[in-house]
Amino acid sequence: MPAITWEEPYCGEGNSCFRLGTDADGNGYIAVKGEEDRPLVDSLGALRALIVDIKAGKADHLL
Numbered sequence: 001m002p003a004i005t006w007e008e009p010y011c012g013e014g015n016s017c018f019r020l021g022t023d024a025d026g027n028g029y030i031a032v033k034g035e036e037d038r039p040l041v042d043s044l045g046a047l048r049a050l051i052v053d054i055k056a057g058k059a060d061h062l063l
Contacts, residue, residue, distance in 0.1 A: 002027070009033040010051070020047060 004021040006029075011017035017033035028044030030051070031037075040047075 004029050004036070004039070006031075006036060010055070018051075020051060 002023040002025070004023050006019045006021040009017045009019045011033070019031055019033055019036065021029040021031070021036070021039065022044055023029070026044060027041060028047040029039035029041055030047050031039035
């Protein structure tokens, strides 16, 4: 697995915490806090759009 630089965790209400990360090639990653060894992988733009929508309350049921 490539070296991933993780951002600080974003935690919603309760125990729903996740982190965004990038590697040297610009790939984006998202993982549940504490499970960074099993991230989902997609383009950084797609992951950022997902997180922005979640933070805006458009998909709060995912948290």
